[in-house]
Amino acid sequence: MMDSITQKAGIIAVAAFGVVLVSSAGYSSVSAQGLPEGFKKGDLAAEPSAEMIEAGKRVYFTKCVWCHGVDGAGDGPGADRLWPRPRNFNQGTFKIRHTASGELPLFDAKKPIPGQNDLFETVTHGLPGSAMPPWEGILSEEQRQQVLSFITTQLVKDRKFTDKQSETQTILQLADLKPKPATDESKKRGGELIVEKKCVECHGMEGRGDGNAFNLKDDWGFSIQPANWHKCWNFRGSRQDPYNVSNIFRTFSTGVNGTPMPSFADNTTVDERWDIANFVNSLCERDPLGNPLPIDPLTDKPKINFVIPSDLVEGEIPADIEHEAWQKAPKRYVAMGGQITHKPRNFVNRIDDIWVRSLYNDKYIVYLLEWDDRTKSVAEGKLPWAPTQVNIDVKEQDPKTGEEGSIAAKQNNYTVYNDAIAIETAVKWKELPAPIKPRYLFGTNDQFPVDIVKWEADGSLRAFKGTGWDKDFEERDNYEESMKLLKGEWKNGRWYVMIQRPVGNKKDQDYDEDTFFEVGQYIPTVFFAWDGHNGDAGRKMAVSAFFYTFMNPPVPQETYIYPVVIAVGVVLLEGWVLTRRANKKRGKTL
Amino acid sequence: MKALMSLGALIGVAGLLLLGGMVFDVVPSTTIRLVEGYMPIQMLLEVACYVIGFTGLSYIMGAMGMAIPRFWQGIGFWVFLMLYLKFRVYPPIPFSVRAMYGTVGLVTVFMWVSANEEDWNKFKQPIMNVLDAQTGMKRLLRYAYLVAIPILVGGFSFNAMMPKSEEPIELRTVHPAPPASTKVHGKTYTLQTSQNPYRVNPEGKYDQEFSNANIVEQGMGRLMKPNANPWDDKNQGYLKYVREGGEIFFQNCHFCHGDNLNGRGLHAFAFNPIPANFTDPGTIAQLQETFIFWRVAKGGIGLPNEGFPWASVMPPWEQHLTVDEIWKVVLFEYWHTGYYPRTWD
Structure with a gap:
């Protein structure tokens, strides 16, 4: 196994070298010494001291061994349920570097240059979107250097960081390259270049990572997917600074070793690379004013607002996203995690957020749900279970260690089910004293059920009553006829689904099954999502925390009257104080 | 001075x-x-x-x-x-x-x-000066205040009355009172008298002193004691079980509680309440081992109402793990954070 990987790596290296040779022939971006523009030759770092290595072993066996394994082969106890898998250090293949494609990353245990000590930066900031956390604040700087001394000397087995015969360091001079201002012109040129340089073949027409998503494999043969440019906080190389264009420039210049992402240093000029980086950076989600989303420093994801406001519209609710009412409606980031409470648990969750907007009128409320899914999945043939069935035969990943049958080996090899989304709202939410709600996973029991509206990629829109995590759903009489699917479209790696349902009222609605959407009240709402190509079905799905749907009430008249009354009151009070003071001074008492 | x-x-x-x-x-x-x-x-x-x-x-x-x-x-x-x-x-x-x-x-x-009287007079002097308005400047100031205060008060009350959709504040009890006993996999465990069967010395005897001597060191990094590596194959007793507990932790728990047991796991960002941070001195360091056993076995759904059982995604681990596995995970959590479980005496 090991040998074949080494061999493969060798072949790839040779191939890469060939590509470099061929591509460097006709391009002016390669400088006189044969180095790509923006790069300089560097020296290999000195070997870390034996004490550093020994101290690092202690760090490694406390913190890292659990995922990366005793021999650093990325096969620790945690590995099989992770995708991407933990790094296999043995080959010396590292993703995020300042060095040219195929080279070892920068690591200097003795004289580190801040910001340019690649492996140290990775350990410090973690790899967002994977299970690798930031270790800053947990391990001291010295401890991080120690553990890397151990890894680079003892666990990287096929290459040697200090071997001048076989290793070179061609270093991207990122500190000296000033980012080009992100002007419209620069972004426009970048947008043309990503087509010209064929970035879109893998990253998709809108950069949602949906191009060629099935066939890509990493050096170890595991399925791998192109980055989604709209979620910069999940960029592995984002260094906890996702909107920083330099990170994109670096990744684009050096490539990502061990993956199909090549280095573009040889066939683009530095100027072109900044244009591309500016364009890619501009795609990342921003607020309505175009400012970066506020990032929560505790999670390194966008900050969450748990209230989904719904605006009132007069007349029919538009089905066109471009309509002014939708454009004005506030958009909420709904974070999604894997359902890992009950079997089958979803360890690898591929839908990590949904963007939700909502509008309502006197009869209906509409949710507009948008989420990125690299694959449009519609199950072929009839599913072996009924739509109401909850306890279905989907297995979860075994915990045992060994690459056979691990999640990473299985990705993209699952039976394809329907992509789906569901909105769960509490029934009888007003009868429960706040903050009590029916349980997030399909309700508490018969007494406190939930109202579930589920859309599936085969075009069906169904309404269920949920009475517990392991209870099959109950169909709701006649309700489906009163709902309407205004939109259900997959385009360039993104689903756009618009669901219209009655707001209901206490009088003629079946209040034991349906949620009564009352204006100006906080209605507990949970979202579920299924990625059909991830084998998601039943409880194997993504879930959100409790959100609240809040239908913004029209502004009541009192809002305009009372403040005026209060202001007048204050004026009277002022008069009284002044008179009293004046009288007192004159020696009179009131 | x-x-x-x-x-x-x-x-x-x-x-x-x-x-x-x-x-x-x-x-x-x-x-x-x-x-x-x-x-x-x-x-x-x-x-x-x-x-x-x-x-x-x-x-x-x-x-x-x-x-x-x-x-x-x-x-x-x-x-x-x-x-x-x-x-x-x-x-x-x-x-x-x-x-x-x-x-x-x-x-x-x-x-x-x-x-004291003198300080109070000093404090209210500027207010009185403006009220009395004996200079032109003060008079101007007085009129400015007269106009500004009603406008400000009116504005604030308008702002307060505008319908708003702020997140409701819900306060949750993090450590609810435990029951006297709990039944897991058909066996009843009395919380006051149960002991972790894996907190044992190499001879196989319950030995908290032995385990306390082998937990990770407090201080930056919380590293293991140099001569107490759970990955040493020669281990018997406590450290062997710590490793087994760690394996279970990294196959099941780290998704939420994180690789460093600080509640910052891969899925944690999506959940509310957020997963517990075991490195915080206010969580497992404050609790008895049997309390953790109960919480792990029964999960979020087994909490009393003040613990928000409807919102917690903590699995009832009796559905996924055996009793032995649960005890080993608890053992590992104390080892990795370097805390001693609280005892009843």
Whole structure:
């Protein structure tokens, strides 16, 4: 196994070298010494001291061994349920570097240059979107250097960081390259270049990572997917600074070793690379004013607002996203995690957020749900279970260690089910004293059920009553006829689904099954999502925390009257104080 | 005295500059980090620093003939407190809680400025001056106030009355009272008398002293003791079980509780309530091992109402793990954080 990987790596290296040779022939971006523009030759770092290595072993066996394994082969106890898998250090293949494609990353245990000590930066900031956390604040700087001394000397087995015969360091001079201002012109040129340089073949027409998503494999043969440019906080190389264009420039210049992402240093000029980086950076989600989303420093994801406001519209609710009412409606980031409470648990969750907007009128409320899914999945043939069935035969990943049958080996090899989304709202939410709600996973029991509206990629829109995590759903009489699917479209790696349902009222609605959407009240709402190509079905799905749907009430008249009354009151009070003071001074008492 | 006050002033100016810098992103906002678990004492220390700083500052300014009136000192300090609470503390405190602190702060400031008759007179002097309006400037000021106050009050009340959709505040009990006993996989465990069967020395005897001697060291990094590596194949007893517990932890628990047991796992960002941080001295360090056993076995759904069983995604681990596996995970959590479980005596 090991040998074949080494061999493969060798072949790839040779191939890469060939590509470099061929591509460097006709391009002016390669400088006189044969180095790509923006790069300089560097020296290999000195070997870390034996004490550093020994101290690092202690760090490694406390913190890292659990995922990366005793021999650093990325096969620790945690590995099989992770995708991407933990790094296999043995080959010396590292993703995020300042060095040219195929080279070892920068690591200097003795004289580190801040910001340019690649492996140290990775350990410090973690790899967002994977299970690798930031270790800053947990391990001291010295401890991080120690553990890397151990890894680079003892666990990287096929290459040697200090071997001048076989290793070179061609270093991207990122500190000296000033980012080009992100002007419209620069972004426009970048947008043309990503087509010209064929970035879109893998990253998709809108950069949602949906191009060629099935066939890509990493050096170890595991399925791998192109980055989604709209979620910069999940960029592995984002260094906890996702909107920083330099990170994109670096990744684009050096490539990502061990993956199909090549280095573009040889066939683009530095100027072109900044244009591309500016364009890619501009795609990342921003607020309505175009400012970066506020990032929560505790999670390194966008900050969450748990209230989904719904605006009132007069007349029919538009089905066109471009309509002014939708454009004005506030958009909420709904974070999604894997359902890992009950079997089958979803360890690898591929839908990590949904963007939700909502509008309502006197009869209906509409949710507009948008989420990125690299694959449009519609199950072929009839599913072996009924739509109401909850306890279905989907297995979860075994915990045992060994690459056979691990999640990473299985990705993209699952039976394809329907992509789906569901909105769960509490029934009888007003009868429960706040903050009590029916349980997030399909309700508490018969007494406190939930109202579930589920859309599936085969075009069906169904309404269920949920009475517990392991209870099959109950169909709701006649309700489906009163709902309407205004939109259900997959385009360039993104689903756009618009669901219209009655707001209901206490009088003629079946209040034991349906949620009564009352204006100006906080209605507990949970979202579920299924990625059909991830084998998601039943409880194997993504879930959100409790959100609240809040239908913004029209502004009541009192809002305009009372403040005026209060202001007048204050004026009277002022008069009284002044008179009293004046009288007192004159020696009179009131 | 003067030297002492100058030192205080120096501390005050440096602290203010640093705080301002961090709030406005001039220096990295992590320059002085609030560490979880030590935050309250850190904040008290910081505020104490500022009080010393302000005392020094006002003394120096006074000595230089630029004394700040007591009136503005009082108001200034209160405003500083409110801004400190709003911008310094992370995660942010809800407005209602800040309002409570603000009221307490206001009362304190009031007590300070009205400590004796002379101070009180000094404090209210500027107000009286404006009321009496004996100079042209003061008269102008008085009219400005007369107009501004009703407008401000009216504006605030308008703002308060506008329908808003702010997140409702829901306060959850993190450590609810445990039951007397719990039944897991058909066997009843009395919480007061049960023991972790894997907290044993190499001879196989329950031995808390032995296990306490082999947990990771407190201090930066929380590293294992150099001669107590759970990955050593020769291990018998406690450390062997720690490793087995670790394997279970990293196959099941780290998704939420994180690779460093600090509640920052892969899925944690999506959940509310957030997963428990075991490295915080306020969680497992405060609890008996049997309490953890109960919480792990029964999960979120087994919590009493004050623990928000409807929102917690904590699995009832009896559905996924055996009793032995649960005990081993608990053992590992104490080992990895370097805490001793609390005992009943």
